[in-house]
Amino acid sequence: MKAAVVFQKGELPKYVHNFPAPVAAGDHQLLVTVKAVAIKHLDKMRASGQHYSTQNETWEPKVVGGDAACVLEDGTRVYALGLSGTIAEKAIIDKNKMVLIPDKVTDSVACAIPNGVMGSALALRFRANIKSGETVLINGATGFTGKIAIQMARHYGAKTIIATGRNEQSLQSLIALGADHIISLKQDDDKQAQAIKIIHNETPIDIVIDYVWGHIAEIILNALKGDGGFSHKTRYVTVGAMAGDKIELSSSILRSTNIQISGSGLGSWSRSEVHTLINEILPEAFQWAATNELKIETVDVNLENIENVWNIPVSDGKRLVIKI
DSSP, rough: OOEEOOOOOOOOOOOEEEEOOOOOOOOTTTEEEEEEEEEHHHHHHHHTTTGGGGTOOOOEEEEOOSSEEEETTTTTTEEEHHHHHOOOOOOOOEEEEEOOOOTSHHHHHHHHHHHHTTTTTHHIIIIIIOTTEEEEEEEETTTHHHHHHHHHHHHHHEEEEEEEEEEEEEHHHHHHTSSEEEEEEETTTHHHHHHHHHHHHOOOOOOEEEEEOOHHHHHHHHHHOOOOSOOOEEEEEEOTTTTOOOOOOOOOHHSOOEEEEESSTTTSSSSSHHHHIIIIIIIHHHHHHHHHHHHHEEEEEEEGGGHHEEEEEEOOOOEEEEOO
């Protein structure tokens, strides 16, 4: 079968036309025909062997990709998590972890939405426990998942949404998606911190959803630092680390501020949370997409071009999609 395969750890995926097709084993497994796969940072990290979820894997040639929009044997269109790599003509899925795709949702949109929803809805609902009327700061909101997070936060009842980002053009466009305030990360540290402090003093920040981490997280945490008086509780959730995996965190920030820091990602979610994702959150998100209430953009490329596009950045918060 045609597939995108990593043969050696650290190499780019290669397009091959004769890779062995996977074989279903067990009643819960289904062999499906893949139509489209969205390329996420997670896929790139796992394909290179750098993601924490691959640390105990025995390396061997493998098809890349972790989920897909696909077609069952009877023609039913579904989004599913792959038990085998998904950037290939055929893949194995778990029949208990698939979601029907509405007719009005394209394969490209269907495969792109779920990772963004996982990276936003699970953080907002299960880590931050968002409540109607709260103020949410989304750090790194100009990326694909950040844009979805704005829309999800508004859907879950956020009264005020603050969005940060480096891409000035994309940052301005976030107002139309639901952001109330935008903060440019191209400003110097003091200006970023001052902008956050002003908003926090006027409308206390209840939740931070952070896709960036690194030095920018340090600026935000320092801006939220208390002065010894009673402070407003802020739930800070790290979802990604695009600006670096480590930060310097002063003990005085934690001692002077009513702040809760947690993470949302593979390994942190419970079985019940994943069950809710598959059976409630994703079907609802697909329905929003079908009625154009949830807005996303994709850049579609054919499988044969996988080697040329794998490391090309996609700008303006769009998602790269491989069509099979």
